[in-house]
Amino acid sequence: MVSIATWNINSVRLRLPIVERLLQEEAPDVLCLQEIKCQEHQFPAQALADLGYVHQAIHGQKGYHGVATVSRIPLKEFSRHDWQDNGEARHVGVELLGPGQGMVIENVYVPAGGDEPDRTINAKFGQKLDFLERMTRWADAVDRPTLIVGDFNIAPLESDVWNHKQLLKVVSHTPIEVDTLQRFKDAHGWTDIGREHIRDPDRYYSWWSYRAKDWKANDRGRRLDHMWASPDLAKQAGRHWLREDARDWDKPSDHIPLFTEFNL
Amino acid sequence: MVSIATWNINSVRLRLPIVERLLQEEAPDVLCLQEIKCQEHQFPAQALADLGYVHQAIHGQKGYHGVATVSRIPLKEFSRHDWQDNGEARHVGVELLGPGQGMVIENVYVPAGGDEPDRTINAKFGQKLDFLERMTRWADAVDRPTLIVGDFNIAPLESDVWNHKQLLKVVSHTPIEVDTLQRFKDAHGWTDIGREHIRDPDRYYSWWSYRAKDWKANDRGRRLDHMWASPDLAKQAGRHWLREDARDWDKPSDHIPLFTEFNL
DNA sequence: GTCCTCACAG
DNA sequence: CTGTGAGGAC
Numbered sequence: 001m002v003s004i005a006t007w008n009i010n011s012v013r014l015r016l017p018i019v020e021r022l023l024q025e026e027a028p029d030v031l032c033l034q035e036i037k038c039q040e041h042q043f044p045a046q047a048l049a050d051l052g053y054v055h056q057a058i059h060g061q062k063g064y065h066g067v068a069t070v071s072r073i074p075l076k077e078f079s080r081h082d083w084q085d086n087g088e089a090r091h092v093g094v095e096l097l098g099p100g101q102g103m104v105i106e107n108v109y110v111p112a113g114g115d116e117p118d119r120t121i122n123a124k125f126g127q128k129l130d131f132l133e134r135m136t137r138w139a140d141a142v143d144r145p146t147l148i149v150g151d152f153n154i155a156p157l158e159s160d161v162w163n164h165k166q167l168l169k170v171v172s173h174t175p176i177e178v179d180t181l182q183r184f185k186d187a188h189g190w191t192d193i194g195r196e197h198i199r200d201p202d203r204y205y206s207w208w209s210y211r212a213k214d215w216k217a218n219d220r221g222r223r224l225d226h227m228w229a230s231p232d233l234a235k236q237a238g239r240h241w242l243r244e245d246a247r248d249w250d251k252p253s254d255h256i257p258l259f260t261e262f263n264l
Numbered sequence: 265m266v267s268i269a270t271w272n273i274n275s276v277r278l279r280l281p282i283v284e285r286l287l288q289e290e291a292p293d294v295l296c297l298q299e300i301k302c303q304e305h306q307f308p309a310q311a312l313a314d315l316g317y318v319h320q321a322i323h324g325q326k327g328y329h330g331v332a333t334v335s336r337i338p339l340k341e342f343s344r345h346d347w348q349d350n351g352e353a354r355h356v357g358v359e360l361l362g363p364g365q366g367m368v369i370e371n372v373y374v375p376a377g378g379d380e381p382d383r384t385i386n387a388k389f390g391q392k393l394d395f396l397e398r399m400t401r402w403a404d405a406v407d408r409p410t411l412i413v414g415d416f417n418i419a420p421l422e423s424d425v426w427n428h429k430q431l432l433k434v435v436s437h438t439p440i441e442v443d444t445l446q447r448f449k450d451a452h453g454w455t456d457i458g459r460e461h462i463r464d465p466d467r468y469y470s471w472w473s474y475r476a477k478d479w480k481a482n483d484r485g486r487r488l489d490h491m492w493a494s495p496d497l498a499k500q501a502g503r504h505w506l507r508e509d510a511r512d513w514d515k516p517s518d519h520i521p522l523f524t525e526f527n528l
Numbered sequence: 529g530t531c532c533t534c535a536c537a538g
Numbered sequence: 539c540t541g542t543g544a545g546g547a548c
Contacts, residue, residue: 063536477529518529
């Protein structure tokens with residue numbers, strides 16, 4: 001049994017206390033973090049090693065973005081893709097070496113895409129779509145048991161957002177993003193593990209904006225974080241769960257952590 | 265008996281907890297704060313009123329400088345001088361109305377003066393000297409029992425600094441500053457209350473730089489904060505003390521608070 | 529070292 | 539609303 005977690009932490013240095021808390025309470029074998037917002041030498045490597053997460057693959061940069069995969073199971077850094085080719089740190093891939101031998105875990109932070117869902121007036125939106133297209137071409141060639149997790153910054157289903165109609169023109173839930181993500185999905189036949197367990201049309205959110213004074217008030221959430229398995233691996237997926245209560249922890253991230261167990 | 269305190273707080277919003285602590289532990293009748301670093305509407309008026317300091321005279325500005333006098337004794341705002349005539353908030357004067365009736369308390373934050381002690385290459389140094397000269401002209405006309413307190417940004421005596429020789433060329437202890445401050449003193453015959461109680465050449469510091477990793481290590485302090493009384497009022501000065509331990513409180517200011525009691 | 533503001537990003 | 543960074547001040 002191997003358990004994997006993913007969490008957009010929105011600054012790992014500032015939120016080390018809640019990362020430690022999560023690791024102590026849930027003890028996943030592997031934790032994939034996005035938006036670590038630090039350079040590799042600034043990553044709290046020792047603190048996480050002290051909790052047993054001695055195997056670490058960190059792809060950081062100054063101030064923004066950045067991903068890290070930390071593990072109690074030996075792993076080997078496998079790849080770092082720069083699908084935008086602009087030097088941003090948005091991906092790290094690892095291969096498990098001990099239990100779960102041979103499984104590949106791709107940790108990705110898809111660009112948010114700015115405010116305006118129109119690439120002619122908002123370059124960031126175009127970059128987001130391009131990022132997904134390049135990821136799609138890459139997925140075509142995936143030939144090993146692979147789990148891709150992270151903040152995709154897209155909520156594909158109606159039940160992935162608190163108000164489908166109202167969000168159709170809001171970046172993260174526009175038809176073009178949903179279609180582009182669907183093409184990525186089809187390119188490899190990924191299984192959306194979250195939605196295997198909490199099935200459409202049940203409510204499933206992983207993110208609530210900081211901007212609302214009370215995130216719970218109208219439950220205006222979106223499912224931006226995902227765990228998708230390649231067809232072979234998907235068959236071995238077991239339990240899947242969330243820690244929604246983490247949105248209420250001290251100095252919370254705006255995202256919550258997701259977990260999946262694999263029978264490996 | 266009326267007790268007065270002065271403290272350069274270096275952001276009153278960030279350090280509200282230690283301001284509250286001081287008021288609870290020492291309960292001065294009046295507290296004069298410098299470097300509140302906020303506008304008047306941002307001042308934590310309610311929190312201090314809740315502790316009984318309902319009478320407040322605030323002269324603030326955005327981001328920098330700013331002074332405030334809060335009191336358990338009724339007071340009337342008396343004056344706001346802009347001795348530099350540049351709009352900076354560096355002074356507020358009040359008159360006590362209840363106990364201590366008629367006493368005037370001038371709360372002042374003298375410009376730091378930059379790094380280079382030469383007005384030809386450092387305009388800030390010239391502004392500091394000019395500020396003091398204008399304050400001197402003003403002092404000439406003081407005709408009521410007055411206490412002037414605050415961060416003068418000058419350590420006049422050899423025993424006011426940890427190393428006289430080494431600081432002779434460091435802004436805050438240069439001869440020209442000391443001379444200029446002396447002329448201010450002479451203009452009204454102010455009594456340096458602090459030095460009436462902790463007499464030269466005894467060590468007396470009120471400020472230790474943040475830049476030293478351990479402020480206590482070599483005790484590299486300076487006496488930048490002062491409480492000076494007009495001749496009539498000086499006769500009624502009683503106890504005078506410091507809270508040097510405040511330099512060790514949680515998230516401390518680099519200055520410590522000073523206290524004087526008056527038999528009024 | 530520790531503040532502040534501002535710009536930028538989410 | 540909540541981060542990071544840069545620049546300025548002390």
